[in-house]
Amino acid sequence: MTGPASPGARALPRAGLPTDLVGTGAAALVAPLLAAFVAWPIARLAAALAPPDAAVLDALVRSVRVAGASTLVTLALALALAFAVTRAGIPGRRLVSAACLLPTFGPPFLAALALDLLLGPARGPGVLVAAQVLTFLPYAYLLLATALDGLDVSLDEAAESLGARRLTVLRRVTLVLLRPRLATTALVVFALALGDFANPFLLAGGHPVLTTLMYARAVGAHDAVAAATPAVLLLVPGVLAALVLARRDPGALPLVALLARRAPLRPAPALVRWPLAALAVLAALVQSAVPVLVVAGSLGAVPGGDWSPSFRHWAGLAAPGVASAVLTSVGLGGAAGLAGVLLAFAVAHAIRRARPPLARVLWWLALAPAALPGAVVGVAYLLALGAPAGPLAGTFWILVAGVVCWRLPVALRAAAEALGRVGPALEEAAVSLGAGLGRTYARVFVPLLAAPAWSLFFFFFVEGVVTVSVVVFLASPGATPGAVTLLERAARGELGGACALAAVLFALVLAAAASARALAGPGRLAVPKL
Structure with a gap:
């Protein structure tokens, strides 16, 4: 839910370079694509707006209550977890980070599936809040951990040298500096919880x-x-x-590769460190238990009841409908990966080379999906592109378009940053040595962009495999x-078959x-989240 830096801040290479032709062609290509797959669906959604009826208002109140409760609990846990990992000096913090992020590589309702296995047919707001906290805690943790990891520890030392106690430093220095990111994280989690579809679909218990x-x-x-309403x-x-992220906190996009990248200079006192360590370990164990419980559910005769070993749920994966669904997921992930990488780099290249008026229009069009929850994108595409007479209605390609355009803002920032590392001096040096367009891209751009391209391909592949709210x-x-x-x-209550299919999708990711990681190279896979 973020976007690239403003196109007005970019450094343009000297005019007349061969790659300028590609930038112009990219702008001519992506402008109609963004108009058709971003601007038109949003316009159709706005045109269908009507006054809300009683059912909509009732659902709105319920949504705000659940999202608010989920946000408060998630923010408190994420702050404690991020502080424990980045500042308290707890042992095994890298392992804690990895364990807390593990569920993000599966479908977004693994927590709901695990709670269904544990609690049976229990439904209601409390169970739904628990599922949303487990689902969105990794993202809140990433946002806060990257912010804490970037704070200058010398400020804390300076405050302590002036006689401030550790608790005073935390309250008057650390939390004050972290306040913008705390507000950003709270807003992001609230928007994610409000736009959540899969967890309420399974756990809302007849209360829409x-x-x-x-x-x-x-x-x-x-x-x-x-x-539409x-x-x-x-x-x-x-x-x-989206506006807060783009304007107030543009560095909020976390990368998995940045976790726990720096050891804290001074561990917290034992009275603080060990309670935080216990909380972090508990959070890591709970998050790790979610996929483990799902795999165990696939191997139980009657998950939630008879846990005796059985492979009948795995045998059910060979059924025609299930096997074709898995193949569709693989195809969707591959197609979204290829289309997403090409579109992200094409838009970033066009913005970088286009003149300011056109660059700004392309930037805002590409950024617009950052404000749309997945369910909203799905409805907008149904209105604009999914009509029975539409060319994409009921096809595989409308799924690809929905996934790619929805996640484009996140990928665009990563693509823009990667292209920004190809400085004008490198292009000018290639031209001065007589390199043509093809040779410049083959010898300059491709080697420098290979790792970011594989990272983005993986990002879109995962979205294609696990995304639910759009598709x-x-x-x-x-x-x-x-x-x-x-x-x-x-x-439908087929928990064993659902767990087996979830395990397959998790293994695919x-x-x-x-x-x-192997194709990008060791230490070079940086996957955008959110």
Whole structure:
């Protein structure tokens, strides 16, 4: 939920370089694509807005209550966890970081599936809040840990040298410097919780929130127009979070490669360090237990009841509908990876080379999806591109377009930063040595952009495999990804089959991570999150 730096701040190479032609061509290509797949769906969504009825208002109040509770608990836990890892000097902090991030590589409702296994048919706001806290804690932790890791520890030392106690330093120095990121994190988590679809779909217990109400109207009642009003209501926190990230806290985009990159200079006192260590270990164990419990559920005869070993749920993966769903997920991840990398670099290249008016228009068009929760993108695409007479209606390619355009703002920043490292001096040196367009790209751009490209391919591949909120609105009988099939099976109470399918998708993502790391090179895989 963030965007690249303002195009006005970029350093343009000297005019007349061969790559200028590619930048001009990229601008001519991406402008109509962004108009068709970003501007048009948003315009159709706005045009379908109507006054909210009683059901929408009731769902809005319930959504705000759940999202508010989830945000408060998540923020408190994430702050304690981030402080423990980056400042308290707890042992095994890298392992704690890795364990807390493990669920982010699976479908976004693994926590709901695990709670369903543990609690049975329990439903309600409390269980839903617990699932959302487990789901969004890794992202809040990333935002706060990267901010804490970047604070200058010498400021704390200076305050202590003037006689301030550790608690005073924490309250008057550290938390004051961290205040902008705390506000950003709270806003981001609130927007994520408000736009969450999968967890409420499984755990809301017949009490609809905005996202499940949108699904009931758009998919259940086949009335996408009626889903437009709750979709527009979801835009408010999304727009606010995107503007804050882009304007106030542009460094908030966390990269997995930055975790625990620096040891704290001075460990916290034992009375502080060991309670924080216990909390961090507990958080790591709980987050690690989520995928472990899901795998165990796939091996139980009746998950949640009879846990005796059985492979019948894995045998069910060979069923035609399930096998085709897994293949669709792999295809969607691969297609989204390739299209996403090409589009992100094309847009970044066009913004970098285009003149300010056009560059600013392209930048805002590419940034716009950052304000849209996935469910809103799904409804907007249904209205604009999913009409029965539309060329993409019911096809595999509308899924690819939805995933790529929704996650483009996050990828665009990474692509823009990668292109920014290819300085004008390198291009001018290649030209002065007689290199043409093809040779300049082959010898200058490709080697420098290979690792970021593989990182972005992995990012889009993961989104294609595990994303639910967008594709659940756009899936059709001929194009149903594995994550949607998994959600449907869990909703029907087929927990064993759902767990087996979740384990397969989780294994796909881990295999893709290993492959991308090998292709990008050791230590060079930096995956954008959020």
